Amino acid sequence: MMRVAKSAVLVSIAAAFTITANSVAAQAYPVKPMRMIVPFPPGGATDILGRYVSLKLGETFGQQVVVDNRGGANGTLGLDLAAKAPPDGHTLVIGQTGNLVISVGLTRVGYDTVRDFAPITLLVASPHVVAIHPALPVRSVKDLVALARARPGELNYASTGAGSAGHLGVELFKKMTKINLTHVPYKGAAQGFTDLMAGHVAMIFTSVLSTQGFARTGRVRMVAVANAKRSPSAPDIPTIAESGFPGVEVTSWWGVLGPSAIPREIITRLNTEIVKIMATADARDRIGGLGADIITSTPAQFSDYIKLEHAKWAQLIKESGARVD
Numbered sequence: 001m002m003r004v005a006k007s008a009v010l011v012s013i014a015a016a017f018t019i020t021a022n023s024v025a026a027q028a029y030p031v032k033p034m035r036m037i038v039p040f041p042p043g044g045a046t047d048i049l050g051r052y053v054s055l056k057l058g059e060t061f062g063q064q065v066v067v068d069n070r071g072g073a074n075g076t077l078g079l080d081l082a083a084k085a086p087p088d089g090h091t092l093v094i095g096q097t098g099n100l101v102i103s104v105g106l107t108r109v110g111y112d113t114v115r116d117f118a119p120i121t122l123l124v125a126s127p128h129v130v131a132i133h134p135a136l137p138v139r140s141v142k143d144l145v146a147l148a149r150a151r152p153g154e155l156n157y158a159s160t161g162a163g164s165a166g167h168l169g170v171e172l173f174k175k176m177t178k179i180n181l182t183h184v185p186y187k188g189a190a191q192g193f194t195d196l197m198a199g200h201v202a203m204i205f206t207s208v209l210s211t212q213g214f215a216r217t218g219r220v221r222m223v224a225v226a227n228a229k230r231s232p233s234a235p236d237i238p239t240i241a242e243s244g245f246p247g248v249e250v251t252s253w254w255g256v257l258g259p260s261a262i263p264r265e266i267i268t269r270l271n272t273e274i275v276k277i278m279a280t281a282d283a284r285d286r287i288g289g290l291g292a293d294i295i296t297s298t299p300a301q302f303s304d305y306i307k308l309e310h311a312k313w314a315q316l317i318k319e320s321g322a323r324v325d
Contacts, residue, residue, distance in 0.1 A: 029089055029266050033064040037085075037093040039078025041071040043190025044160065045210040045292075049123055049254050050094045052287060056277040071187040074161030075099030080110040083117060087261035089270065092120070096254045098164040101310040105317050106163040113310065117257040119302035120270050123278060124292035125253040126209035127227035128169055129237065131220045133199055141224045141243035144203070148179035156182040158192035158204040163322075166205040168313070169226060169250035171322040173205075173240075176247060196220055207252045208234060208291030226250040233291035253295070253309075255302055267299055 034057070038050035047069065054065035070078035075098055082093035100113050111117070130141065138144045148155050159166035162185045174181055184201050186192040189210040195201050197219045204211075204220075208231050214220045215234075224240045225231050226248050240248045256274055258267070275296045277283060288294055297305065 029269065030061050030063045032090060033066060034058075034061070034089075035066050035068050035085075035091045037078045037082045037091065038067055038069045039071065039075035039082075039093065039095075039099055040069065040160065040188035041190055042069055043193075044188045045126065045207050045252070046075070046094050046096055046188070046254060047190075048209070048290070049287070052283070053094075053123070053256065053274060053277065056283075057273065060273050060277070074103050074163045074185075076103050076107075076109045076111075082257070083111040083259060085259050087118075087259040087263075089258060089262050089266040092256055092258050092270070093117075094123075094254055095257050097252045097309065097313070098161065100306060101313050102165060102168060102317070103163040104310070105314050106323065113306060114303075116260050118260050118262045118267055119299050119306060120256040120258060120267055121274050121278075121299065122253060122255040122295050122297040122302050122305060123274075124209070124287060125251050125295050126207035126292040127225050127231055128166060128205055128250040128252065129208050129211050129225050129231075129234070130203060130205055130223040130240070131196070131211050131215065132203045132223055133196055133201075134218065134221050135199065136202055136221075138223060140238075141240055141245055144223065145177050145179055145245075148177075148181060152180040153182055155202040156184050158184050158186055158196055158201040160189050160192060160206060161185050161187065165250055165252045168316055168320055168322050169248065170205045171320040172250075172316060173245070173248045175320055177245060193220065205250075209252075209287075212291040231291055233289065253305075255297075271299055 036050050036054040038047050040046045051067050054067050058065040070081055079093060079095060079099045085091035103109055104113055132138055138147060157170055189206050192204050193214055196204050211222060215222045222234060222237045224243050225237050226240050228249055230239060278294050278296050
């Protein structure tokens with residue numbers, strides 16, 4: 001009996017020591033510069049968010065947070081890199097709709113969205129918008145459909161990658177309207193917008209967050225929002241449903257994650273600090289002003305949200321018939 005009791009005491013002491021060690025580690029964290037992996041090239045929505053959160057976290061922690069842009073394969077390369085990083089809380093990643101829940105249903109990736117990541121918090125959501133080159137003779141979705149039917153296969157559209165929300169959304173739109181558009185995938189939104197403004201592609205279907213800055217300067221024209229209601233940041237732009245084509249509603253979202261084995265105490269601290277950052281007036285002005293809805297969460301809520309979105313997009317993939325060639 002004494003052996004059992006002694007063993008139980010030792011286990012209790014070991015458990016208490018582990019909890020105390022983790023608590024001390026969380027209080028001391030971070031102990032060195034941090035890295036924020038942004039799985040897309042500079043200039044797009046993911047980069048904007050990654051740089052903003054990194055700057056503010058650096059100010060909060062008194063440690064530099066280095067932005068590491070790792071574009072390619074619709075953001076899956078950067079996410080794979082983050083999944084394999086040391087789980088000490090010093091490497092974080094900005095995940096989003098495409099690389100967390102869409103690509104995994106279209107192609108083989110090097111990570112498991114649920115198993116390999118520790119969700120920390122959602123950041124923002126932003127509806128998608130149909131944006132075109134200003135010279136295109138299109139003022140509405142009806143005009144776009146009519147032009148595409150008159151010139152089948154001649155109009156091309158940019159996306160942030162094969163398997164992105166923009167790719168899936170347009171494929172669903174094509175199926176519903178019985179038009180033929182040619183897909184041109186890019187490594188990120190910034191490159192797609194560069195070619196759109198140069199006239200190399202006719203349109204792009206991506207978030208208001210990515211589009212708003214270009215639209216305000218007149219370099220691209222927003223035609224319709226893929227949402228149930230108009231965007232508060234672009235109230236003059238009708239929805240696709242208002243234009244006579246209901247059923248195409250696509251919203252992208254972004255959040256912060258880390259490798260799956262990060263200590264719970266560090267996850268809690270990161271969640272607390274990032275939620276505080278996104279609740280500031282500065283975040284509302286600088287991020288919300290670009291057309292994003294700030295939607296922070298607890299780690300558990302973010303985990304549940306990822307699972308729900310995975311199921312939703314699996315159905316949309318089936319409905320659209322989209323595939324990655």
